[in-house]
Amino acid sequence: MTRVTLTRRQLLQAGGTLVVSFPFLAQAQSREAQAGPPPADQIDSWIAIHADNTATVFIGFAELGQGCSTALLQVAAEELDLGMDQVRSVGLDTHVTPNQGGTYSSQAMRRGGPQVQRAAAEARQALLALAAERLQLPVSRLRVENGVVSGSGDDNAFVTYGELIGDRRFELAFSGTAPVKSPASYKLVGRPLPRHDIPPKVKGSYGFMHHQRLPGMLHGRIVRPRGQGAYKDGVQIRSVDASSIAGMPGVRVLRQGNFLGVVAPREWDAVQAAARLRVEWQQPASLPGNDALFARMEQSPPDDRIAREQGDLAALAGARVVSEFTGQGPYQAHAPFAPNCALADVRADSALVLCSTQDVYGTRGKLAALLGLPVPAVRVQYFEGAGTFGHSCWDDAAQAAALLSQLASAPVRVQFMRWDELGWDTYGPAHLGKVRVSADADGKLLTYEYEGWQHHWALVETTEQSAKGTPAAEWPAMAAQQINPLVLGGQYRIPHLKLLNHHVPGVDYLKGAWLRSPLDLSLAFVSEQAIDDLAFQLGLDPWQFRQRNILDERWAGVLDAAARAAGWQPRPAQSVAGAGPLRRGRGIGLGTHLASWGGAVAEVEVDMGTGRVRVLHLVGAIDAGRVVNPSNVEHQIIGQLVQTASRLLHEEVLFDTQQVTSTDWASYPILRFADAPRVTPVIVQRLEEPSLGAGEEVMAAAAAAIANAFFDATGKRMSAYPFTPARVLATLGRV
Amino acid sequence: MAESTTLRLNGSVVSVTSTPDTPLLYVLTDELQLQGPRFGCGLAQCGACSVLVDGRELRSCVTPLAAIGAGAVTTLEGLPALLAERRQLAQVPEFTPLQQALIAVQAIQCGYCSNGMQIKATELLMQNPAPTEAVIRSALDGHLCRCGTYPKILEAIQRAAQAPGGAV
Numbered sequence: 001m002t003r004v005t006l007t008r009r010q011l012l013q014a015g016g017t018l019v020v021s022f023p024f025l026a027q028a029q030s031r032e033a034q035a036g037p038p039p040a041d042q043i044d045s046w047i048a049i050h051a052d053n054t055a056t057v058f059i060g061f062a063e064l065g066q067g068c069s070t071a072l073l074q075v076a077a078e079e080l081d082l083g084m085d086q087v088r089s090v091g092l093d094t095h096v097t098p099n100q101g102g103t104y105s106s107q108a109m110r111r112g113g114p115q116v117q118r119a120a121a122e123a124r125q126a127l128l129a130l131a132a133e134r135l136q137l138p139v140s141r142l143r144v145e146n147g148v149v150s151g152s153g154d155d156n157a158f159v160t161y162g163e164l165i166g167d168r169r170f171e172l173a174f175s176g177t178a179p180v181k182s183p184a185s186y187k188l189v190g191r192p193l194p195r196h197d198i199p200p201k202v203k204g205s206y207g208f209m210h211h212q213r214l215p216g217m218l219h220g221r222i223v224r225p226r227g228q229g230a231y232k233d234g235v236q237i238r239s240v241d242a243s244s245i246a247g248m249p250g251v252r253v254l255r256q257g258n259f260l261g262v263v264a265p266r267e268w269d270a271v272q273a274a275a276r277l278r279v280e281w282q283q284p285a286s287l288p289g290n291d292a293l294f295a296r297m298e299q300s301p302p303d304d305r306i307a308r309e310q311g312d313l314a315a316l317a318g319a320r321v322v323s324e325f326t327g328q329g330p331y332q333a334h335a336p337f338a339p340n341c342a343l344a345d346v347r348a349d350s351a352l353v354l355c356s357t358q359d360v361y362g363t364r365g366k367l368a369a370l371l372g373l374p375v376p377a378v379r380v381q382y383f384e385g386a387g388t389f390g391h392s393c394w395d396d397a398a399q400a401a402a403l404l405s406q407l408a409s410a411p412v413r414v415q416f417m418r419w420d421e422l423g424w425d426t427y428g429p430a431h432l433g434k435v436r437v438s439a440d441a442d443g444k445l446l447t448y449e450y451e452g453w454q455h456h457w458a459l460v461e462t463t464e465q466s467a468k469g470t471p472a473a474e475w476p477a478m479a480a481q482q483i484n485p486l487v488l489g490g491q492y493r494i495p496h497l498k499l500l501n502h503h504v505p506g507v508d509y510l511k512g513a514w515l516r517s518p519l520d521l522s523l524a525f526v527s528e529q530a531i532d533d534l535a536f537q538l539g540l541d542p543w544q545f546r547q548r549n550i551l552d553e554r555w556a557g558v559l560d561a562a563a564r565a566a567g568w569q570p571r572p573a574q575s576v577a578g579a580g581p582l583r584r585g586r587g588i589g590l591g592t593h594l595a596s597w598g599g600a601v602a603e604v605e606v607d608m609g610t611g612r613v614r615v616l617h618l619v620g621a622i623d624a625g626r627v628v629n630p631s632n633v634e635h636q637i638i639g640q641l642v643q644t645a646s647r648l649l650h651e652e653v654l655f656d657t658q659q660v661t662s663t664d665w666a667s668y669p670i671l672r673f674a675d676a677p678r679v680t681p682v683i684v685q686r687l688e689e690p691s692l693g694a695g696e697e698v699m700a701a702a703a704a705a706i707a708n709a710f711f712d713a714t715g716k717r718m719s720a721y722p723f724t725p726a727r728v729l730a731t732l733g734r735v
Numbered sequence: 736m737a738e739s740t741t742l743r744l745n746g747s748v749v750s751v752t753s754t755p756d757t758p759l760l761y762v763l764t765d766e767l768q769l770q771g772p773r774f775g776c777g778l779a780q781c782g783a784c785s786v787l788v789d790g791r792e793l794r795s796c797v798t799p800l801a802a803i804g805a806g807a808v809t810t811l812e813g814l815p816a817l818l819a820e821r822r823q824l825a826q827v828p829e830f831t832p833l834q835q836a837l838i839a840v841q842a843i844q845c846g847y848c849s850n851g852m853q854i855k856a857t858e859l860l861m862q863n864p865a866p867t868e869a870v871i872r873s874a875l876d877g878h879l880c881r882c883g884t885y886p887k888i889l890e891a892i893q894r895a896a897q898a899p900g901g902a903v
Binding site: 064065066194195197198199201202203204205206207208210211213219266267268271335336337338339384385386387389415417418631635638639640641642643646664665666670671672673674676677678679 | 753754756757758761764765768769770771773774775776777778780781783810811812829830834837838841843844845846847848849850853872873875876878879880881882883884885886887888889
């Protein structure tokens, strides 16, 4: 399905017929539309009711394969009293959809849900007022079903939404005051409805970003070293030998500063030209390499902040047991299954950019600055790419396409190659953590100290850095990544606690950004192993030890749900003697991201001879408040569990002192089909509570569970992941 | 004037002008505007670009057009017609049994890998209508999924294999 870009007015006139397949209409329409965002304080910015008694809901969140486009329509249809076949949404577009902020931190249902819910409730209220007038009945006597308003007890008096307002504007301020339905009366919310994007995805008719085309379009490829160096060094060209690709049909080499690319009418020519173009790069040996990474991070100049402090750590003197643990989490890549793709048509006074950004408005601002255009002159449209799980190269690809289009004076489609995406990703940053925890003779947690080292996220994309010489820069301190108190002891009642954040200067390292459940896997990997060790030292079952110290009923809910679904029988870790080369173990863990609650149980198998680890089964339980679509959340849990197994067992960005060397699926392996664990998703449904995030909140718990299961199986604790055979054998003392 | 090559594709014969060294993937996506096979790595490592040639799965991103010769290419778009041909159905169904199963168990997240998964599973099911779980896992091991849907794809293939009359 190719999306047609209409103005809101045209859309209203068209009655929402958005399935017309006409690939080039986007271009034709784009110059007339009004620069957005549409005003958030107007109902018309959110809801349009059509003459055929259907509705278009304008949603500012990106469908990333998580199903939010279906779930948000459920919320809207629920409040409007429409059926799911009567509602649709449109693609994200800075000229069409409201600015609800970026689709990150699992915010679609948490922040977006209530906005859509209130807008729909207010639209319904306005429609009922119109119906009351039309039917000459008080609003209190009206009932609505599938957009048909009737007088209760009088089946002859009815009118449809479409008849009341069809394709006309509400012209109504969005006050946010209309009452919303009580959860007890929900008909759609809370039901596992099928996602509307799945059938076209299965058939191959779904229009991914990679399928979008514009007339007169050239194919572009970027040319960079295969693998980034230190962020501050960016890309540095010594020389370009254009004669190395002389004679390739229609190929042009385009350059601005240190930004280099090629364009060609045929894609294969662009691919070959980018590969063959002879370039000499300046590549300083500024990086520590994997081997010296954590030592250098720990020696960074002090830039410290206390993330949380309570009680008095001197209480440690009264502890019965103490556990100290140091652990490391590697750089990991977003590694979307398809590298990012973007398509841009930049003209003298305007730009249209199609890309897979999770934040169309944020991307627009950066593009405007890069292109030297006023922000309203830049239009950004979102098209789904492969699952991205955070800030992969979508901004960089959008900027590269826009710049190549500007330089070529033609529309340009840029497809990052696999090595561009893996080698120039903004990775989930590495983390070094040191924890000391203690418990008293009653098995109650007493003190908790954590120190964490990591850098922030990159602010400047490589395209901009290369083209304009903009210096590398990190996010401002308070907006950036810090250690997360919810994962570091926040699951438990702990009287004495101190969390210390050490900021490492990120421009000296690889580019960083948010990767699904940012930092939490590393934090839980370190912290929950120490908690587990206390239980072990006390001779207690790790589930029961956590129950004894649990903070509140929400944490207890996911802990118990995961343990029960796993059929957990209480016993201390390492209390079943293993024999033979294959050892099995089970582990439990708790964690989350910024909201919601996650609990997990893992069963692993360790080959003591080869060091190979398999995750056999993962149970993941999430309490995300009111789960609008349980099927979606179950699939999100499954994805998180499998991805966590991948990240714990396989994933690590490799680099030497000059550059990243993980540039394909052989040098950046992920979990494969044959080794996929059995998974059991569990939802702790709380319809009366607000909806929270469910897209990344059980990964920390699952990472901890896997690590603790390894201990149960072997009696040894892994201090770093991924659990590669070499690292496992070293831990087991077998090498 | 570029020379043209004929290609047997999804039950038809089409004429294309891409040079013989062009990987089949770019012929299918750019010249023929198909959406099934798609770019993933360009290295034959992931399976995003897979097609069937005479019933065998092939990575189109590293296979030059010239290497296809008289082989019959089937893409994702052609799977329902392939089913109809094999079963001698009067009408081409909208979805294959595997596609119905993928929808029924909601096995898709981003869906980008689904092309390769379906192509490979179709090859498997044509050779082995009732594969064990271990056989399915092994057969599909060359196809990556970043979203982590492997367990659901496995479930869908098992379900399709039990469809009345088989999956393919």
